[in-house]
Amino acid sequence: MALVTTDTLAPKNRRPKLTISEIFNMSFGFLGIQFGFALQNANVSRIFQTLGAKVDDIPILWIAAPLTGLLVQPIIGYISDRTWHPYWGRRRPFFFIGSILASIALFLMPNSTVLWMAAILLWALDASINISMEPFRAYVGDKLGSNQRTTGFAMQTFFIGVGAVVASLLPYFFTNVLHISNTAPEGIIPDSVKYSFYVGGVVFFAAVAWTVFSTKELPPDDINEWRKEMRESKGMFRGFTEILRGFTVMPPTMLQLAIVQFFTWLALFSMWIYTTSAVAQNAFNSTDTTSKAYQDAADWVGVMFMVYNGVSAITAFLLPMIAEKTGRKYTHMICLVIGGIGLISMLFIKDKNLLLLPMVGIGLAWSSTLTMPYAILAGALPAQKMGFYMGVFNFFIVIPQILAAAILGFFVRILFNNQSIYALVVGGVAMVLAGLLNILVKDKDE
Template sequence: MKKRHLSFWDIWNMSFGFLGIQFGFALQNANVSRIFETLGARVEDIPILWIAAPITGLIIQPIIGHLSDKTWNRFGRRRPYFMIGAVFTTLALFIMPNSPALWVAAGMLWIMDASINISMEPFRAFVGDNLPTEQRTMGFAMQSFFIGTGAVVASLLPYILTNWFGVSNTAAEGTIPLSVKLSFYIGGVVLFGAILYTVLTTKEYSPEELAAFEEEKEKTTGIKKVVATPVTSSHFFRQGAYWGLAGLVATLLILYFRLEAQLLIVSGLLLAFGIILIVSGMITAPGKHPNGLVGIMNDLLHMPKTMGQLAVVQFFSWLAFYAMWIYTTPAVTQHIYGTTDSSSELYNQGANWVGVLFAVYNGVSAISAFLLPLLAKQIGRKATHAIALAVGGIAFVSFFFIHDPNLLLIPMIGVGFAWGSILSMPYAILTGALPADKMGTYMGIFNFFIVIPQILAASILGFITKDLFGGQVIYTMILAGCSLVIGALSVFIVQDRDDVYSLKTSKRNKRI
């Protein structure tokens, strides 16, 4: 028994909801800092307000993944979560630009991030559930296409409304401009409509069917699915003590040497993780199958080997891109435009150009979604991803050697190629190593390796840029490029189990 091959339009339909999800994310990324500043936030406080995004993903995604694995009703397995997240995200998009105070806007950011994560996490597992092995690369690539498309349109929406339709881009002090408000309203409608379209045009396999597919795959490959052995209370206590002690020591060192306060976020997370493991040990019932918090922690400690290998790749990949999102504007304005005066016309000219550069890389990532599966079919997913990350790393480093702003469009093509691969290839590789009954849980846990490097970057890159690089932001971009190259090299330690499956299936078909 094998999953049926889906047509191009079937894959299009099941991925279309990501257009709406990315619309919400892109509007948030492009405008939330602007909303915070308008409502009175100081520039130095904005990073702390933004910490909502990675922290929320860290908490919400594994919980939603675990719950969606256990869900099955007449509405499906993953689709109920698509709609729940869509409803609350749409409400947050409508309310945020009308926030009467900063604390309301900050609260809406938390709600928006939590709601987007409720919809987004099951979408990753949705591809693993519905597509056969040989189509998963196309499935995640299609998601990458909609992510890129949504990011380009949503990022440019205030500009389009102002310059094409004459909508006001300014407002009284403490008031959000109409162009931003309308952009959020349009984003809410697009998000809800896109997710509703996917819910209405797709079906899901039942848990019994998924179990039968898993059994057939085991017979074909001879590779047994990953089964997490329940962790004992003593093991939880021991691991919790290690992580908790590491967090406590790191916290004391940061306080003693009076290091940057942002570093306490990292040490605090280590300490919190240790406490969670200890709590898991306290509520572990002997002889009972782990569930809830204990189940998630148990699965984390017994993650598939491929997932642990991909975690290394993800760490260096997302560290690099988070650095790019934070520092491209100051790097370009300082190194190429020669100014650090944020009130000057030259600075704002450079900042506007960075917006164009970001639109270019997102556009390229959307186009590469159709090229990556073709390349992966010829040379394999690992080689494809390694090449993409290496090209992206070289593109980052090339910023140092470019002095004409127009020439920056060239490296952004490479950045877009790398971004398109980051959004698709790791997931295509990962799903082959995950048991069908825990696809959502492990996809949620896999998100740890996306948000942890972001939190780390937010905590240490400021210190590195200021104290090690003397405020020369262009060197931070070079560091980000080197991180991508390390990520490219680390791809080769990854075991892609689907390669084995595809090879054996191909041989069997030839014999037939």
């Protein structure tokens, strides 16, 4: 595939206005991407524990997820900024390649037979998902003007919510509707989990393929200028130099949002890696991964995650309307504070049905996290480096996850006496703090 590279795009305020159906098509691939993430978030800790991991080992095993994002997203963003093909365009080659790799990893993950195999496949799965996901964020900035940008990210959030609802519910559905076993001998992953991942692999590829083949990208304004840029910037060393330099010239709004993102994703990561063990221990009174009580708890966590993702999908188009009245940063602040309170409240809830209530607040925070920071950020970025800076912005998502992976296991083991629920309390406090820090953010569009 012959590629032409560039550092320029049409100015953001000259983007043609797209119809809702066009925005739908360009965002639909996120349904598949979130299928992969939701299956990963709700089931990987379960898989690790089934294969013999101790509860305080789980964070360090999860470190693959943030590290692959740290490495993959800026590189993919940089390369996709500088890519053009007459048919495939700029971002769509990466959507497609990532979907193929992620689908393969989803089929392999539940067939892991030993812990190290599952850990390696988590690296492969997360890297593949990131190859697809990072250009999707830049795609909105490429194709939509400032007056449609919030709608574009909201549409992505809607599909993220829908995909996560269905994916999170799959193990529970296979167990309770199709009566497929959710228990297995020690060291064996239950069939309900396996079939869920198989469905996820198919949906991931199909949804991304829909976006790839139903949308087109804006062509370069001056192909000769782009070719000149390619010739002048050849070489891997120059590429890495430009990536590193990008950190020293980040727009002020990006730095302000980075602080908010740091505490937000510290909270989210603690929730993803510890909810299964916390709910099993705190509400189902079980730490034995071979017991029915533990597996029922793990299935119920899928239902809980379905609720917060469902709320995210429902509120995706409500938040932009609220933001028009109150401002994007204050909307984000309110949502994060409510979500943080929800996480903290799980400490006091022993009834599994009541555990669905905090998920409503967490869903509101999740919806805002997927929409508002990116809508604010895209207005502050140069169009010619949209993909790169979206990739760099991911650093402030993955660094707190790496920190959480490094310290939460110690906290749970030493300070919290292996009571996982307190990791969720730490996450709740971090999310409330993230909400309050929005006061520091300057939204250029406002």
